[in-house]
Amino acid sequence: MLSNFEIIVFSDELDRHPFSCQHIMEHFFATNRVLWVTPTGMRNPKLSLYDLRRALEKLGTWFSPKPVKPGRCRCEQITPPALPGNDNAIIRAINNAIVKSQLKQRLRSGAKRLVITTLPFIAEYVDAFDADLIVYYIVDDYMKFPGINHDYIDALEKKLLQRADLLIASAEALCQLKQGAARPVLIPHGVDDKHFTSCGTGPIPVELAWIKKPLIGFFGAISPWLDFELIETMASRKKDWNFVFIGPVDADVTRLRQLGNIHFVGKVNYTELPQYAHQFDVGIIPFLINDLTISVNPLKLLEYFACGLPVVSTPLPEVCKFDGDAYIAVDAESFIRCIEEALECTSEKRVRLGQIAAENSWRAVAERFSAVIEEALENR
Structure with a gap:
């Protein structure tokens, strides 16, 4: 199992709902330093009760960090503040700079470092962290999601598919749809x-x-x-x-x-x-x-x-x-x-x-995930 790495994870908010990246990373928290980053989302917000509730939840994470759960003492959760209007290139550049700044001040010099992301839009700044390996963990076909800027996400995902050192997908259809420099490795979901x-x-x-x-x-x-x-x-x-x-x-x-x-x-x-x-x-x-x-x-x-x-x-x-x-x-x-x-x-x-x-336990999935990453590191 992976150990002694500094792992930067870009994904959904921890514990908001159970999802595959969290289930897998639970098996890495004890033996690695993890920076869990939840940047601004891909959806264009609407005047709806749902989006208002999510905005309030985001504000809460900025001003009232969640307590650290047992077994996660080496995991730091980061929700960078962001200006609304991510469709605007200038605002997006400012938000990206905030993410990079908040992360760089936390990185340890000389650490073995991985970047693992489920979010395609971090392609704009994924090279800023001197990672030994960049992993794109593909769990959804974001291009089919309503309410997002499809042209923007499509361009960034194509860039990330080519840039990532390792692609891992949770479904066979995603392996077919999301090929980049190499075909994704299929690792289906597990269960607790x-x-x-x-x-x-x-x-x-x-x-x-x-x-x-x-x-x-x-x-x-x-x-x-x-x-x-x-x-x-x-x-x-x-x-x-x-x-x-x-x-x-x-x-x-x-x-x-x-x-x-x-x-x-x-x-x-x-x-x-x-x-x-x-x-x-x-x-x-x-x-x-x-x-x-x-x-x-x-x-x-x-x-x-x-x-x-x-x-x-x-x-x-x-x-x-x-x-x-x-x-x-x-x-x-x-x-x-x-x-x-x-x-x-x-x-x-x-x-x-x-x-x-x-x-098909999550531990078995995490072991497979770890083995694929270690093999990719050896082959670099």
Whole structure:
């Protein structure tokens, strides 16, 4: 495993939501000095409640740093202040200079240094830190995201794909789409299997205690990439099933709220999530299939498995690799049929699903990540 490095990580905010880069880096915090940087985002902010809430959260990180968690004493979280209007070249140059300045004063002379980024726009200043290796960890196809400056991001990602010493991707589709000086190394997502196998402990959460079974459950962001028409059709046809959605709502779900057997619980702390998931009878991944989602490797698949939950999903390419263990459905009729089969899942199959999760732990993923980086360093 990587040790004795100074690692600069450019990624999403730590602990705001569980994501792959954080899960992997958790295994590097104890033996490396980590500077975790969350620079200004790629989206063009709008006059919306969501963006106002995010702006306030950002301000909070500037003026009230989060306490250091156990095991992270060598990790420093940095959220550089930034001027709004990153589309403007002058403002962007000022914001970039702030990031470089805040980082350079923290770097240790002579340190073995890695830069690991999940964000393509740092291509503008990635060479400023004298890194021994620059790693672009590709987890999304940002060019398919709405609300960003696509021309700007496209140019910077192409630059980073050529500049990075190592490309690592979380899905096969990303390996095909994001080739640069070399083809990305495929390292699929893992799971904190021990966390999710604690599903059976604790009382039934009060939000779920009154809802009749079977519970068809989903956790994660309730965003526009979910197939709301599919969900509405299933809930309308199967009124004796209750559909439970756990997570922040970032889409119009007015029609779904009108159905008595669809329940939105809201965001649940990651530490408590297994307690909720344990109440599900089936876990679902009802994503639309489009240019954005074909590159997605949903963390929740293995998290459901770790809970011993049978899973029904639309045909996302990374989920289809588990066909035979997960149920794959292409429309409402087949989705309902697969849920009916999943509700009859045997205890032997539930054990099998747990074993799959254990074989794909985040520690195993971190070891693979570490080995690929060490090999790249040796070959430089």
